[in-house]
Amino acid sequence: MLIVVSIAMLVIIAVGGGYVWWRMNGGAPQQQIAGPGSMPTSTTAIPSASFTVTVYLPLDGMLAAGSAAVKLEPDTQSQAREALAALWTDPRSAQAAVLKDVKLRALYLDAAGTAYIDLGTTIPQDIRASTGEELLALYALADTVMQNFDEVKRVRFLVNGREAHTLAGHIDLSEKFEKRMDLVKP
Amino acid sequence: MTVRMRRLITFMILSALAFPMGAGAVGQGLIIHSVRASSYGQFTRIVFEIETAGPYVLTRAADGRSIQFGSYDGPLVLRTPLPPFRDGLVAGMELRDESGKKIIVVHLDAAAGGVKDFTLRGPDRIVIDIARGAGQAASVLPAAGRPFVIALDPGHGGADIGLVTAQGMEKAATLEIAQAIRKILQADQRFKVILTRDNDQALSHDDRAAAANTAGAAIFVGLHAAPGPRARVYIEDLDDDADEVSAAPVSGDFLGFESGSEQQESIWGRQQAAHMQESAALGKALAHRLGGESAEPVQAPLAGIKAVDAAAAVVEIGMEQNRHKAAEDIAAGIAQYVQQNR
Numbered sequence: 001m002l003i004v005v006s007i008a009m010l011v012i013i014a015v016g017g018g019y020v021w022w023r024m025n026g027g028a029p030q031q032q033i034a035g036p037g038s039m040p041t042s043t044t045a046i047p048s049a050s051f052t053v054t055v056y057l058p059l060d061g062m063l064a065a066g067s068a069a070v071k072l073e074p075d076t077q078s079q080a081r082e083a084l085a086a087l088w089t090d091p092r093s094a095q096a097a098v099l100k101d102v103k104l105r106a107l108y109l110d111a112a113g114t115a116y117i118d119l120g121t122t123i124p125q126d127i128r129a130s131t132g133e134e135l136l137a138l139y140a141l142a143d144t145v146m147q148n149f150d151e152v153k154r155v156r157f158l159v160n161g162r163e164a165h166t167l168a169g170h171i172d173l174s175e176k177f178e179k180r181m182d183l184v185k186p
Numbered sequence: 187m188t189v190r191m192r193r194l195i196t197f198m199i200l201s202a203l204a205f206p207m208g209a210g211a212v213g214q215g216l217i218i219h220s221v222r223a224s225s226y227g228q229f230t231r232i233v234f235e236i237e238t239a240g241p242y243v244l245t246r247a248a249d250g251r252s253i254q255f256g257s258y259d260g261p262l263v264l265r266t267p268l269p270p271f272r273d274g275l276v277a278g279m280e281l282r283d284e285s286g287k288k289i290i291v292v293h294l295d296a297a298a299g300g301v302k303d304f305t306l307r308g309p310d311r312i313v314i315d316i317a318r319g320a321g322q323a324a325s326v327l328p329a330a331g332r333p334f335v336i337a338l339d340p341g342h343g344g345a346d347i348g349l350v351t352a353q354g355m356e357k358a359a360t361l362e363i364a365q366a367i368r369k370i371l372q373a374d375q376r377f378k379v380i381l382t383r384d385n386d387q388a389l390s391h392d393d394r395a396a397a398a399n400t401a402g403a404a405i406f407v408g409l410h411a412a413p414g415p416r417a418r419v420y421i422e423d424l425d426d427d428a429d430e431v432s433a434a435p436v437s438g439d440f441l442g443f444e445s446g447s448e449q450q451e452s453i454w455g456r457q458q459a460a461h462m463q464e465s466a467a468l469g470k471a472l473a474h475r476l477g478g479e480s481a482e483p484v485q486a487p488l489a490g491i492k493a494v495d496a497a498a499a500v501v502e503i504g505m506e507q508n509r510h511k512a513a514e515d516i517a518a519g520i521a522q523y524v525q526q527n528r
Contacts (some may be wrong), residue, residue: 043275061416081357128349129504130412135486165489169346170500172489175423 001144034117053083054182056143057092058099058136063143063184066090076151077109083148084117084141097129098137098168106162107145113153114176115145120160121165131170135183142177143184205443215260216240221290225273225399226457226495232276232292234312237265242312253301254282255314256289264288273402275316292316326342333378334405334524335369337398340364340381341410344388351413353505357386358501360409363503366513367407371520395493399457405468405520408490408500415506417476417515421469421499422458422492423485457495464497472499472519476512496524 049072056063068086073079084104093099106118121127129137142155155177158164166175220235234255241258256262268279268290277293292314299319305312331345342348348356349416361383368379380401382394389397400408412418458465469483483499503512 061418126346130349131486131488131500132408132412132418132484135420135484169342170486170489172487172492175487177487 004133023103051079051082052182053148055083055087055142055145056140057087058096058133058140059092059185061132061136063136063137063140064092065184076149077107077115080109080115080145080149080152081107083144087140087144096137096140097133098127099140103165105158109152110125113151115152115155116158117141117145117155118158127168129168129170134168134171138171138173138177139180139183143179144182146179175179208257209500213242215257215262216242216264217265221264221268221269221279222396223269223273223276223326223400224396225275227404229315229317230275230510232271232272232279232314232316234290236310239308244301244314246301250298251294251296253292253314253316254289255292255312256284256287258350262288262290264290271400273400275318302424334376335401336377336379336401336520337403337406337494338364338367338379338381339398339406339408339490340396341408341490343383343386346388346472349411349413349505357412359402359411359503359509360503363384363408363509363513363516367517367520372515374521376524380525381456391490392493394490395457395495399493399495401467403494403496406494406498407468407472407490407516407520407525408488408498409516410500410502411505412502413505415504417501417507417512418501419469419473419476419481419483419499419501420486420488421465421483422462422488428517429445455493458492458498461495461497464527465491465499467505468497468520468523469499471523471526472516474499475515475519475522476503 004044050069052067052069055066055068057066058064068083068090070079070082073082081104084107087093088099088104101121101123103122104117104119104120105154106116108118109177110116138157141157146152157167157173157177159167159173166173171178214232217237218234219237221232222235223230223232240260243256243258246253264281268281268363270277270278275295275298277295279293280291282289282291294316299317302315302317303313304315340357340363341358342360344357346357348354348360353359364381365384368381371377371379380397380403382397383389394408395406466483473481473483488500491500501516503509508526
C-alpha cells in the first residue's frame with residue numbers, strides 16, 4: 001500500500017513539475033484575434049502582440065481596402081497612430097498624390113471622439129493634386145482611423161500643427177470629416 | 187441733406203472698443219481708401235475701408251429709397267471711385283456735395299429692407315448691410331426676360347499653376363475651357379457669361395466667389411483638371427454643424443452686432459448652404475453630360491464654392507480629354523439645368 005501511495009505521489013509531482021516547466025517555457029501559443037473595428041480592451045500592452053487594421057489607399061479613382069498588422073498599443077490614440085503609420089508603409093502610398101508629400105506628425109483623440117490628424121508637409125513647394133486626388137487622400141486617412149476604432153466619430157486635420165484652410169487648394173480642411181464608405185471600392 | 191430725411195442714427199462714435207484711435211482723430215473726419223460691395227442671397231454688403239477712423243453719420247431717407255453716409259466731425263475724403271454697383275437691392279452709389287460737405291448716397295431699390303451697420307478691425311472697416319425686405323425672397327433663377335448670369339471660374343492662375351502633365355498646365359487648360367464654354371453659351375440670348383479670370387491671374391477663393399456674387403450669378407461652375415481621360419463633377423458637402431451656424435437667427439436690432447463679432451463675420455463662407463438642392467441638380471446635369479446617364483456628382487467639402495451664392499458645381503476635366511468636346515458638354519449641361527429649372 002505504501003508503495004502504491006509513493007508511486008502515486010511521484011507521478012503527481014512529476015506531472016505537476018512537467019506542467020510548470022512547460023508553462024515557464026511558453027506553453028501553448030495564445031491566439032491574438034483582432035480584426036477591423038475591434039480593439040483590445042486590456043490596457044496592458046503585450047510588446048510582441050500585433051493588431052490587424054484595415055487601411056484605405058487611393059486606387060483608380062476610389063479607395064481600396066487592405067489590411068496591415070500593427071503593434072498592439074495600450075490605448076486607442078496610440079493604436080490609431082500606429083494604423084496611420086501602417087498606411088504610409090504600404091508601398092502604394094508612395095505613388096498616391098498628396099500622401100506621398102505629407103507625413104503624420106501627430107494624432108490626438110479628444111473625449112468627444114474627434115481625432116485630430118496633424119500632417120506635416122515633406123516638400124518645400126506647394127502640394128499639387130487634383131480635387132479628386134486630394135479628396136481621396138484625406139478620406140484614406142479619415143476612413144482608416146474611423147473604420148478601425150469605434151471611439152473615433154469624426155476627424156479634423158491640422159497642417160504643421162495648425163488649422164489650415166486647405167492642403168492642396170481644393171478641399172476645405174475647416175470641415176470635420178465623417179466616415180465616407182461611398183468612396184471605397186465595393 | 188433733405189428735410190424729409192429721417193434720421194436713424196445720429197452718429198456712431200468709433201469708440202476705443204471698435205477702433206482705438208488717438209485723440210487727434212476727432213475732427214479729422216473720415217478718409218476712405220477702398221469701397222466694395224457684394225451681393226448675397228438675403229442682403230447686400232457695402233464695405234468702406236478707412237484710413238483714419240472717426241465718428242460717422244448714417245441716415246435713411248423718409249421714403250426709404252436711399253441712405254446717406256458721411257463724417258460726423260470733419261470732412262469725408264474718398265480716395266477711390268465708387269464702384270458702379272447695382273444688384274436689385276442697391277441701385278447705385280454717388281458722391282454728393284451737401285452744403286459744402288461730401289456725403290456718399292446709396293440708392294436703394296424697392297426690394298431693400300432694413301439696414302445695419304457695424305465696424306471691423308484689421309483693416310479698419312465700416313460695414314453696411316442692406317437686407318432684402320420681407321416678402322422679397324431671392325429667387326434662385328432670374329425672372330423671365332432677364333438673362334441668366336453664369337459665372338465660370340477657371341481654377342488656378344498666376345503663380346498657382348495647378349497640375350502639370352504632358353498636356354500642359356492646369357491653369358491654362360481651365361482658362362481655355364472657360365473661354366470655349368463662354369463662346370458657346372453666349373450664342374444664346376438667355377445667358378450672360380462672366381469669367382472670374384480672363385487671363386493668367388492668381389485669385390483667392392473669396393475673390394472668385396465675390397466676383398460671382400457681385401455679378402448676381404445664378405449658376406457658378408468651377409473648372410479644374412486631373413490627370414487622365416475622365417471628367418468628374420463635384421458639389422459641396424457641407425458640415426452639418428456649420429449649417430446650424432448659418433441658420434442661426436439674426437438680431438433685428440438696427441445696430442445689430444457688436445463690432446467685429448464672430449457672428450457677423452461668420453456669414454461669409456456659408457452662402458452655398460442655401461443652394462444645396464439647386465447645386466445637386468446642376469451637378470447631376472453636368473455629370474450626365476460628361477460621364478453618361480449613370481454618372482453622379484461627388485460630394486466633397488470644396489474650399490472654392492462655400493461662399494458662392496448660386497447653384498454651384500466644380501467640373502474636373504481629364505487633361506487627356508478633348509477640350510472642345512468637354513466645353514460643349516459643360517455648356518450643354520448648364521443649358522439643360524436652366525431648361526429644367528426655369
